[in-house]
Amino acid sequence: MKVRSDILRIYQSLHTWTGICAGILLFIGFFGGALTMFKHPLERWVSAPSALASALAPQQVDSVVREVLAAHPAAREEFTLHVVRHENNPAPVTWSAGHAGRDIDLNAMRWQASLDEQGKLVAQEVRPSLFGELVDMLHRTGGIPGTLADEYLGVYLMGVAGVLYFLALVSGVVLLLPTLVKDLFALRKGKNRKRFWLDAHNVIGIASLPFHIVISLTVIVFAFHDQFYDSLQHVVYGEQKMWARPSGTAGPGDVTKLAPASELVRLAQQEAPGFEVTEMLFMDLESPRPLVRVGVANEDYVVRGAVSAYLLMDPYNGQVLNSSMLPTKSDTWSSLVAPFFALHFGSYGGDWMRWIYFAFGLSGAFLFYSGNLLWVEKRRKNQLRDQAPPAQPRRTAVLAAATVGVCLGSVAGVAAALLAAKWLHAASGNLNAVLMTTYYIVFLACVAWAFWRGAARAAPELLALCALAGCAIPATSLLARLAPSLGMWAHGSLGAVAVDLTALVLALPLAWGARLAARRARSGPLDSVWAAPAAAAPEPAFPQERQA
Known part of the structure; x- marks a missing residue:
């Protein structure tokens, strides 16, 4: 299919900037959303045994x-x-x-x-563990603290990000139309790493497009549901109460x-x-x-x-007062509303559908991560033959460090909070406050580390940290079984054991990514933001813009 070049340029600009503006926030939302698919097993893993x-x-x-x-x-x-x-x-x-x-x-x-x-x-x-609620809060708010009226500020910002996210999806499809059939499942390897990342970005985006359209629309509805309901109350119901409890x-x-x-x-x-x-x-x-x-x-x-x-x-x-929320006895309104909730929550199809949503959630996080990497690579200044590597623009170095620090910091923060639930259980008066504090300390430390070290040096280090934290989760359960005197526990239910196994499996690609990032930092192109040769003299993480 042919699309005029001027139209493609407009949609490319739209896709780029909507993705960049919302990408980092949506990474946290998608990573947290993937974990909420197994919110209850996570809560079971962190909950101490009860008499x-x-x-x-x-x-x-x-x-x-x-x-x-x-x-x-x-x-x-x-x-x-x-x-x-x-x-x-x-x-x-x-x-x-x-x-x-x-x-x-x-x-x-x-x-x-x-x-x-x-x-x-x-x-x-007792003070019940709120780890599952903390993960859900990250999913809904992107980890942004503060409230506006009676709702988290981050919920509204996530709603705005959902609008930008939908625009990025539409513009991305338009960009792919001219080569959609030829390059649909192309994943070309070679010296051009940018081509590989672009292919991976496109394949995941197209393969999961229906999922992303559903999520983007439901995010907007959930973020602004109070405003939608208030408008519906005023226009449709008037003085009659929209939600009236049935009489008993x-x-x-x-x-x-x-x-x-x-x-x-x-x-x-x-x-x-x-x-x-x-x-x-x-x-x-x-x-x-x-x-x-x-x-x-x-x-x-x-x-x-x-x-x-x-x-x-x-x-x-x-007496049954209302059965409209039963799928077998739902009314017209419930039949229209229920799919919005179910398609967002993945509350159908059982565990296999939750695993599919889990995979889509992680692939969505990769989509935003890789999109930022492509932006950085596209705007790098290439080294001319026999000349010194050029100083890269400050904006590319800043975005690269922010992408590495925020994205990997959220992963490391969640893993650290999960570990703190057992390691600090006996020493903490308020474990939920410790979990929240642990997440933000690790998250902010990773962000600061990325900006101090620069993206090239910080990327392999933070990937290795995430992999180590992932391995520490099943190791903690194993240690709890071998040394119960430590005051920790390890539940033997399938849900709790699945948390350990999943953490171990996810740690493997993170360790592999750390190895690849370290290799590129050592021997990658010198004109790349991701290159940090050991022999080279240390340079500032964020070079000054060259004067025109």
């Missing part, structure tokens, strides 16, 4: 709920019954003193309750008359055959509108939640 993890019969669970509501009035406002329990949710019943907001409360405490061996209620207040029991409820939890599970299972009841969130039990939100899972359906579909019931008589 409340013993299995209970359904009648015993009913007893726990009844005794918790009698002894702890705060639970009547909201508590969760974990029907399916894992290392991060070891107790059948959990609750907190207040409702959680959108921002992460690092000091938040949560109660958990179960029965001891004598059948007596045991309740304890008339008047304030008496918690002693609450339906047994086992009966509610049975009724929910009856309403959603083929689905597994995973948890039940009880809300406002003493208000005029008590409610229980039942989470049900079935990997064969597109669901609205990150993992589950939902069913709303009356907690006193088991």
